[in-house]
Amino acid sequence: DVKVTQSSRYLVKRTGEKVFLECVQDMDHENMFWYRQDPGLGLRLIYFSYDVKMKEKGDIPEGYSVSREKKERFSLILESASTNQTSMYLCASSFQYTEAFFGQGTRLTVV
Amino acid sequence: EDKVVQSPLSLVVHEGDTVTLNCSYEVTNFRSLLWYKQEKKAPTFLFMLTSSGIEKKSGRLSSILDKKELFSILNITATQTGDSAVYLCAVEKRSNYQLIWGAGTKLIIKP
Numbered sequence: 001d002v003k004v005t006q007s008s009r010y011l012v013k014r015t016g017e018k019v020f021l022e023c024v025q026d027m028d029h030e031n032m033f034w035y036r037q038d039p040g041l042g043l044r045l046i047y048f049s050y051d052v053k054m055k056e057k058g059d060i061p062e063g064y065s066v067s068r069e070k071k072e073r074f075s076l077i078l079e080s081a082s083t084n085q086t087s088m089y090l091c092a093s094s095f096q097y098t099e100a101f102f103g104q105g106t107r108l109t110v111v
Numbered sequence: 112e113d114k115v116v117q118s119p120l121s122l123v124v125h126e127g128d129t130v131t132l133n134c135s136y137e138v139t140n141f142r143s144l145l146w147y148k149q150e151k152k153a154p155t156f157l158f159m160l161t162s163s164g165i166e167k168k169s170g171r172l173s174s175i176l177d178k179k180e181l182f183s184i185l186n187i188t189a190t191q192t193g194d195s196a197v198y199l200c201a202v203e204k205r206s207n208y209q210l211i212w213g214a215g216t217k218l219i220i221k222p
Binding site for chain 2: 045
């Protein structure tokens with residue numbers, strides 16, 4: 001069974017804090033993704049990685065950075081959290097040419 | 112629950128290759144299926160498909176819809192680096208014109 005695990009289901013952080021969201025997959029997938037999902041806006045890609053240490057900006061990378069030091073782990077970092085980053089964050093992974101598997105999501109609230 | 116699933120989630124190919132992107136859907140009150148290309152800015156419209164089996168073509172891009180099997184494909188022949196983008200599929204509902212978005216396919220064309 002493919003498993004994509006996000007470190008937290010719910011997170012509450014203060015404005016200005018540095019926030020780390022972790023994602024681990026156990027299927028040796030090359031590709032990993034971070035999305036945020038907001039009502040009415042659908043899924044929006046933040047960053048994408050197709051190999052270790054490789055990253056590509058998505059639609060909305062501003063205010064975020066990522067790290068992929070190991071194939072199975074893809075971290076999303078909010079350098080200085082702001083209230084407009086309150087959202088549902090979804091991690092996904094896939095092989096090339098196949099469907100993606102999503103984690104359970106992290107609902108982040110920045111107060 | 113309505114859903115639109117795109118595959119693959121990402122694709123890395125060389126210039127000159129032909130690629131096929133997939134979009135399957137389970138949406139009540141289907142009205143049309145739309146393909147968009149999204150680079151750095153807002154998505155740009157590519158095709159709208161409402162009838163099965165009729166290919167829409169624009170230059171090197173073409174698309175077709177199968178309403179029986181509930182999917183669409185987008186083909187790009189002789190790819191160029193300028194084709195690098197996220198390709199989004201969305202289904203429009205007849206009842207309220209709502210768009211249900213797929214997660215997108217991130218296409219990277221290497222020179």
